[in-house]
Amino acid sequence: MKMKFASRWPPVPAGILIGISMLLAFVVAGRGIGASGAMTRFVAWVQHGLFPAATEQSAYFGRYFADGAHPLNDYVVFLLVGLLVGSFVAAWMSGELRIEVLRGPRSSIAYRLALALTGGVLAGFAARLARGCTSGQGLVGGAELSVGAWVFLMCIFAGGWMGAWFVRKQWI
Amino acid sequence: MIAPLAKTGVISSAMNLWLALPIGFVFGFALFHAGFTDSRRIAWAFYFKDVGVPVVMFSAIATGMLGLWGLSLIGFLDISKVYMLPTFLLPMAVGGLIFGLGMVIGGYCPGTAAASIATGKIDAVIFIVGFLLGSLIFGDFFPVWGDFYNSDYMGAFRLDQWLGMGLGPTVLIIVLIAIGGTLSMRFVQNKVWPPAEEDPQRKQVMILQGALITVAVLIGFVFAFFPSNAFIDDTVETPYYIIPKVSGA
Numbered sequence: 351m352k353m354k355f356a357s358r359w360p361p362v363p364a365g366i367l368i369g370i371s372m373l374l375a376f377v378v379a380g381r382g383i384g385a386s387g388a389m390t391r392f393v394a395w396v397q398h399g400l401f402p403a404a405t406e407q408s409a410y411f412g413r414y415f416a417d418g419a420h421p422l423n424d425y426v427v428f429l430l431v432g433l434l435v436g437s438f439v440a441a442w443m444s445g446e447l448r449i450e451v452l453r454g455p456r457s458s459i460a461y462r463l464a465l466a467l468t469g470g471v472l473a474g475f476a477a478r479l480a481r482g483c484t485s486g487q488g489l490v491g492g493a494e495l496s497v498g499a500w501v502f503l504m505c506i507f508a509g510g511w512m513g514a515w516f517v518r519k520q521w522i
Numbered sequence: 523m524i525a526p527l528a529k530t531g532v533i534s535s536a537m538n539l540w541l542a543l544p545i546g547f548v549f550g551f552a553l554f555h556a557g558f559t560d561s562r563r564i565a566w567a568f569y570f571k572d573v574g575v576p577v578v579m580f581s582a583i584a585t586g587m588l589g590l591w592g593l594s595l596i597g598f599l600d601i602s603k604v605y606m607l608p609t610f611l612l613p614m615a616v617g618g619l620i621f622g623l624g625m626v627i628g629g630y631c632p633g634t635a636a637a638s639i640a641t642g643k644i645d646a647v648i649f650i651v652g653f654l655l656g657s658l659i660f661g662d663f664f665p666v667w668g669d670f671y672n673s674d675y676m677g678a679f680r681l682d683q684w685l686g687m688g689l690g691p692t693v694l695i696i697v698l699i700a701i702g703g704t705l706s707m708r709f710v711q712n713k714v715w716p717p718a719e720e721d722p723q724r725k726q727v728m729i730l731q732g733a734l735i736t737v738a739v740l741i742g743f744v745f746a747f748f749p750s751n752a753f754i755d756d757t758v759e760t761p762y763y764i765i766p767k768v769s770g771a
Binding site: 397410430434439446452500509511 | 525526527528529533538539540541542544545546547548554555556557559560561565566567569571574577578580581582583584587589590593598599603604605606607608609610611613615616617618619620621622623624625626627628629630631632633634638639640641642643645646648649651652653654655656657658659661662665670671676678679680681682683684689692696727731734735
């Protein structure tokens, strides 16, 4: 039980630490934290490696290459690298580094991975449409009191509850 | 006002980039300890089996909000130099609905999936492969939905402006909503999924969290009694960008 407490904190202090990381970004950089922006830049970079001209002319990805810029030389990418290291260190210190597929008791590995891919595609598309994900749009916009961010947050939970019944076998 | 450090010239833009590493580290470290590297815990929020996710989110938002506006109030942070997220109401609502569906189906959002990959979870790797594909589809077919993406623009539109009330009282209301939301979701969780065994550390945890929440409420009350023009000059238009549908247009 002691081990479990060390790895999982009560939600309020855990949330406060996430809030502190957001606040540090406000104070140091004058902007919030986020995760999906770095991933968009990553796909733009990969596609640029395959189709440089088309990607530079792309209405959406082209701005990452304006004036010879490198898409990965950006604040959000540095944040994501820090995030990966932070999570790795925390899991390592708690003895919870383990290669596995997390799923509910009634779910097969293939079913879980198929749904992980499907959910990823939906979330990836939606994060671009909403100009950010749970952190970059939801948490940061929530703290900034942005109307759009609060609507986004409420719609996330509405969408999740709408879909919950259909994928219940995966989780419970 | 010395903050934001990168925009008042206290630190260089190169230094700002390097400082993103420790900030990201804290973020990832906290995501793990919040239990957010486990897809089941995230998905269970939608079945009220574990409402930790919204509670963590409420706490993070309340902390960021009290800090952001509080530091601005005491003259430490120049709020007009902080990038304020613009509102595109309908695209964000539709995006939220699809995003929520993606979360309950996939079990992650991008930040939690990345953090989970770092702990060795294969389902998180697959989720991110999907996420990258979804981002690619959005970007490559941007002209199809570009108009919708840029529609319903309302600027950096805040809740206090929408409600027509002061920023201070709005901050207090958000703190109270966070607490009310937390308690009611806990109540539903205990009704639908009664705990099998009593957590021996429950009492200490409750005292700790109660103390933290009390501090937040006290700060919220201080806010509620400050005139809102002490926080922000609304005559300053916040910079934003609209991405044209066709490149170079």
